[in-house]
Amino acid sequence: MYKKNNFNSVPKDIVDYKDIDLLRKFINDQGKIMSRRSTGLNAKQQKKVTKSIKRARILSLLPFLKKD
Template sequence: MVLSNKKFSPLKQNEILDYKDIDLLRQFISDQGKILSRRSTKLTSKQQKKLTKSIKRARILSLLPFLNKD
């Protein structure tokens, strides 16, 4: 039996995180509008930092809401 601790990232190898790609960014935001943690998104630390930066940039440019009011 082979056990591996390798995590599989939900992003493709060549996929670039960009603040203009709202559909991709919404996958990493909770229902309350919070950015999901690394543990739940299965991203590397480098990818998580880029994700956080692009989500915050999209919020400032009002492409994404700061809070989801339902």
């Protein structure tokens, strides 16, 4: 199975909660954080992305869920 790695486009240690465009790549259309299996990230990268997404949600930069 082919894994899509969205993280290759960004330098390794730069995941910031203020970079909303990058974080939206790791959120599905329902507003949920995508799994490692679907993003192709390793565990360390997934933890950084998850932590950044949660921080951005608390600061109201990202929605907790998308209402249709």
